[in-house]
Structures are given as C-alpha cells and as structure tokens.
Amino acid sequence: MGKLILTGVDGNMGGLAAQHLLEMASKEDLIFCGYNEQVLEKYAKQGVETRQVDFNVKEGLADKFADGxxxxxxxxxxxxxxxxxxxKAAVDAAKEAGVKKIVYTSLVNAGDATNPSVEKIDHAVTEDYIKESGLDYIFLRNSQYAEAMVTNYFTFADKGEDLSNSQGDGQMVYISRKDCAKAVAYALMAKDLHHETLNINGKDLMTMSDFVNVANEVTGNDIKYHAITDEENYQIFDAMGVPRTTEGKFEKDSAAPFSSDGMVTFAQAIREGKMNSHTDDFKKLTGDDPITVRYMFEHQEDFQVGERHSKDN
Structure with missing residues (x-):
C-alpha cells in the first residue's frame, strides 16, 4: 500500500491536519508537501518524509507524489x-504518479450553479475535474471558518461598533478550521469511503445575529448586528485596506486576510440561503461533535483567523 500525502502543510489548515496525522498514523506512512522549506524542515526533523512542491509549476510535479x-x-x-x-496540475500529477484517491477541501454547496460565491466557482471546477480524472475521491465541503467571524467580531467590538455585513438573516453552520483539519486527517485515512461528498458543518445553524448574541454572552460586550448592502460591505473592507481580489496586496497581520470579493459574495450566498447545509457528516467521519461557537469564544485566543501564508502575492 502507498503512502498518505498531505499538501499545504505550511498553511493554516494543512498545518493543523499534519498534527492530527502525526498522532493518528505512522510517520513511515506519511509524505508532507509544501513550498516553505523552513516548515518542511520542521517535519523532516520529526522523521516525516517531506517534499517541496509548487502547483503552479507542472514540470516534475508528478515526481513529488510518487509512492502515494x-x-x-x-x-x-x-x-x-x-x-x-x-x-488541475495537482490532479494530473497525482494521476500520473499512480495516486488512487484525492481528498479535496471544497466549499458547502459548491455544486449549486445559483450559488453566487466567487469562491465556489473554483471548487466546482476542481470537483468536476477530479471526477473526470477517474480517480476515487472524497470531497469535504466545508462551511465557513468560524475563526474568520470570531476575529471579525472583535474587530468591531474593540472599536465599540456594531458588527456590520451583508449576510442579513441568512443562516450558516459555522465550523472551526481545527475541525476542518481534523476531517482532512480522518478522510485521508478512511479505507471505506469512496466517491463521497461530505458536508463538514459545525454544531449550530445560526444567523449573524445569533452569532453576535453568543459572543456578547461570553465576552460581556453589548454590540449588535447591523445588516448592510453588499456595496456598503465592500466599502468597509476598502477602508480596512483589504484588496478586492487575491491579486491585490495583503497587509501583514490583517484582520481580514481574504479578498473582499470572496467575503462579500460569500455573505450574499449566506443571505440568499445558499450556505445553510446542516448535516452530521463531520461526526460520522470523525466520531466527534464539532466545536461550538460558544466554546470558541470561551477560548477566543485559540480561534482567531491568523496570518495569510500564501507566497503568491
């Protein structure tokens, strides 16, 4: 049997998934991939085989996935x-290298053509490409990272302002990035799951007002949720120096290390009821209940959005 390959170990979620795998699997059965040599060296010192990869460069990429x-x-x-x-380059290389199955971190409701999220487009394209490749797969369609909204809450609360965005009364099952990473590790090791699409959802279906109310109960703050238009939402991010697309310039330690196009259209999708999937797929996969939003605010220092690790800009 070949090895288990984890990509993106130098990113936020990949690094968390790596920690789970180090506890769940034998190091001899693992290959960790990323482009940050310092991070890879850390794992190599722990006895894990590491390979530096760049999916933007096709040449030699299949060699990086050999034995997987x-x-x-x-x-x-x-x-x-x-x-x-x-x-697509990663999928092609995996197939050429003899990899049998791909576990892909996708987005909730990625297959819905009416979902307005610009983030969704890439995930739908990738899912379809994996299917067309003939490889086995597990698609992990993640709900929104709660960490993004925890950080967002404190951005407004620290200024004594109401939290404002364009989600309206739409519902989302916020999930911790830590749980999404756990799902990756379990899916990577799952021997009985084939051609599966799983919705990796959090514990509770919530509106933004529900989210803010839980946060206030835990923190003692007394801010409100204020619904605004998509254009007003763009203006908030513009004032924060957040680029509209991922081709723009990201500030170090930004409270919003994502492009505003992604965040605003995501809010639109929530408002329009496109992101309200609520399943127990996470518990079926891992055997654990997902972390609640209340717990995340009770341990807020461990559930912030963190830095952007991409070296593409």
Whole structure:
C-alpha cells in the first residue's frame, strides 16, 4: 500500500491536519508537501518524509507524489483561473504518479450553479475535474471558518461598533478550521469511503445575529448586528485596506486576510440561503461533535483567523 500525502502543510489548515496525522498514523506512512522549506524542515526533523512542491509549476510535479496512494489536496488560498489551473496540475500529477484517491477541501454547496460565491466557482471546477480524472475521491465541503467571524467580531467590538455585513438573516453552520483539519486527517485515512461528498458543518445553524448574541454572552460586550448592502460591505473592507481580489496586496497581520470579493459574495450566498447545509457528516467521519461557537469564544485566543501564508502575492 502507498503512502498518505498531505499538501499545504505550511498553511493554516494543512498545518493543523499534519498534527492530527502525526498522532493518528505512522510517520513511515506519511509524505508532507509544501513550498516553505523552513516548515518542511520542521517535519523532516520529526522523521516525516517531506517534499517541496509548487502547483503552479507542472514540470516534475508528478515526481513529488510518487509512492502515494491517497492525496489530500488542500485548496489554494488564491481565487480564480490561477487556482483552477494549480488544482488541475495537482490532479494530473497525482494521476500520473499512480495516486488512487484525492481528498479535496471544497466549499458547502459548491455544486449549486445559483450559488453566487466567487469562491465556489473554483471548487466546482476542481470537483468536476477530479471526477473526470477517474480517480476515487472524497470531497469535504466545508462551511465557513468560524475563526474568520470570531476575529471579525472583535474587530468591531474593540472599536465599540456594531458588527456590520451583508449576510442579513441568512443562516450558516459555522465550523472551526481545527475541525476542518481534523476531517482532512480522518478522510485521508478512511479505507471505506469512496466517491463521497461530505458536508463538514459545525454544531449550530445560526444567523449573524445569533452569532453576535453568543459572543456578547461570553465576552460581556453589548454590540449588535447591523445588516448592510453588499456595496456598503465592500466599502468597509476598502477602508480596512483589504484588496478586492487575491491579486491585490495583503497587509501583514490583517484582520481580514481574504479578498473582499470572496467575503462579500460569500455573505450574499449566506443571505440568499445558499450556505445553510446542516448535516452530521463531520461526526460520522470523525466520531466527534464539532466545536461550538460558544466554546470558541470561551477560548477566543485559540480561534482567531491568523496570518495569510500564501507566497503568491
């Protein structure tokens, strides 16, 4: 049997998934991939085989996946045609190398053509490409990372302002990135799951007002949720110096290390009821209940969005 390959170990979720795998699997059965040599060296010192990869460079990429049986493809942090091409290159290389199955981190409701999220487009393209490749697969369609909204809450609360965005009364089952990473590790090791699409959802279906109310109860703050238009939402991010697309310039330690196009159209999708999937797929996969939003605010220092690790900009 071939080895388990985890990509993106130098990113936020990939690094968390790596920690789970180090506890769950034998190091001899693992290959960790990324482009940050310092991070790879850390794992190499622990006895894990590491390989430096860049999905934007097709030449020699298949060699990086040699001896692998299952590959976890952590979706890239940039958005648009560049990400689609990078994902396709990784899938082609995996197939050429003899990999049998791909675990791909996708997005909730990625298959719905009416979902307005620009983030969704790349995921739908990648899912379809994996299917067309003939490889076995597990698609992990993640709900929105709660960490993004925890950080967002404190951005407004620290200024004494109401939290404002364009989600309206739409519902989302916020999930911790830590749980999404756990799902990757379990899916990578799953021997009985084939051609599966799993919705990796959090514990509770919530509106943004529900989210803010839980946060206030835990923190003692008294801010409200204020619904605004998509254009007003763009203006908030513009004022924060957040680029509209991932081709723009990201500030170090930004409270919003994502492009505003992605965040605003995601809010639109939530408002329009396109992101309200609520399943127990996470528990079926891992055996654990997902972390609640309340717990995340009770341990807020461990559930912040963190830095952007992409080296593409």
């Amino acid at each position: 049986d299952v590959l976890a493809l952590i979706s890239m942090p940039f958005v648009g045609e560049k990400r689609q091409m990078a994902h």
